[in-house]
Amino acid sequence: MIETENHPERVLIVGVQTENISDLKFETIMKEMKALTETANGLPVGEITQKLRRIDQKSVVGSGKLVDVRDFVINSDIDLVIFLNRLSPNTNMYLEEQLDVKVIDRVQLILDIFAQRARSQAGKLQVELAQYQYLLPRVIGQGTSLSRLAGGIGTRGPGETKLEQDRRVIRGRIHTIEKDLKQLEEHRERTRIRRQSGREFNIGLAGYTNAGKSTLLRELTESETYVQDQLFATLDPLTRKLEINGHDAFTITDTVGFIDELPTELIHAFNSTLEEIRFVDLLIHVVDASHPASNMHEDTVVELLKELDMDHIPVLTVYNKIDKADPGFEPTLQPNVTISALDKKGIETLKQAIWDICISNAEEFQVEIQPEEAELLALYRQKTLIKDIEFNEEYQYYILSGYRRRLTDIRNEE
Structure with missing residues (x-):
């Protein structure tokens, strides 16, 4: 069923907690799944969870729990079931046959949000490529389930009307997108070299999604940027001039927010965004100090920076939203500043910290x-x-x- 303005898809969220996921982490990512669903314009109606040593290879949940899921789907008029756990093509197909509704996983959910938010040519192409590569095994040979892929959460974006084309056409489109992206990559490389030779001090914003990066960019540069209290509010890179101590020899770039266990497909999908901060002089790692899982969020970003070979760049950690944080909050990463992005004194403190680090590395x-x-x-x-x-x-x-x-x-x- 395709949602309309007056009828969002009714969603059931299902998650299996395996032995390698702590209770706190599982609780946090299940709440995150609800927020992601709402960001994708879905209506979370309920959630079903289960603890298992490892996920069931056939149905993710155990056979008894699958009956509970099916009953909930029927009794609550569910349009879509979203699994926290990654689904193989065979498992995806089996679940749709058993539940008789569309089934997607967390990766497809995030890709759907990316498809809605991408604005640049490169962003749109990379989302389309990631959608095709992830959905192709799920589209070919699924028979009646093809109709479920015609629209709605998990299938929107540049590729939504093409998902029922044959294997040859889809692979041809993948080849074309890869060719176009290569040309854009070469253009970005030339632009990056010019920027590097321009000699401004280049600063990048990194952090968990919804940590407050866009608000920080707006307040630092006194410019209008898109600010919204939702996950992945910013996807395409945005660069602004920054003035500190009367000098405007600084640029600052906002990028897509990170998320726990960011799938490889999504890292590749937004390679262009991450390239914008790969060669900066200073990374500002923004942490939402008021979030109950702030430690988990900052660990996620630190690990992803290592995975992206960016851990050699000097980092200043900004503990944002300190006005809403627990009174006993203690920063863990150094060097750092603790501020509220909406506090002018805090912004000036941050600017001075940026200045000091840039000077020390110049x-x-x-x-x-x-x-x-x-x-x-x-x-x-x-x-x-x-x-x-x-x-x-x-x-x-x-x-x-x-x-x-x-x-x-x-x-x-x-």
Whole structure:
């Protein structure tokens, strides 16, 4: 059933807690599943959970629990069942046959949200590619279940009207998307090189989804950005100029939020977004200090940064929403600042911390500039952090001293 504005899909969420998942983590991710469902415009009607040593390879839940799931589907007029646990194509098919409704898993749910939120050309293409690659084994040869894939949560986005095409056409589309993405990747690489040579100090925002990154970007740069209290509110990278201590030689980029056990498909799907912060001078790791699972969230981000080979970048952890945090809250990661993004004093404290770290990782320079080199003087003012400008009366030239990123001299840049 396809939801309409007046009739969202009625959703049952099912999760199996295996022995490697703690009670706190399971409780947290099940709440997260509800929030994800609502973000996808679904209506969570109920949830069924079960504890097992390992998931059942045939039906995820045990046979008895599957009866409970089927009864709930019938009695509560459920349109869609979403499993927390990842489903193989065969398991997906078996569950749909047994429950007689559409069944998807957490990966498909997140892909659906990505499909709704992507705005850039690269973002839309990457979501479409991830959808095809994940859904292809589930589409081919499923017979009557094909009709369930025609719309609704888990199948929306660029590929929703194409899911019933044959294997050859779908694979052809995958090949075309990969080719288009490669061209976009080459363009992004050229843009990144120009930005790196531009010598501004580049800062990236990272953090668990809904930690407050977009709000922080808005308050730091005093610009209008999309801010919403929902998961994955930001997908496409957004870069703004940032001024600190009277210097505007900073850029800051907001990116897609991380999430616990981020599937490999999604990491690949938003490679372009992550590339935007892969080469920054400083990462600001934003943590929602008021969230009961803040420690789990920060561990997730730290592990994903390692997985993405980004753990070599200097990191400043910002414990956000401190005004709503428990009075006994204690930061665990260093260096850090604890602020509320909506507090002006907190923003100034953060700006100074950014300045101090960038200075500590920069190189000092001193350069002589002739009076007729006005454009070069202006370029140094724009691209570096000028500490002092003196004019040598005897030899008639300016002496500039300050800090810059560890790159070649500006004189040699294009």
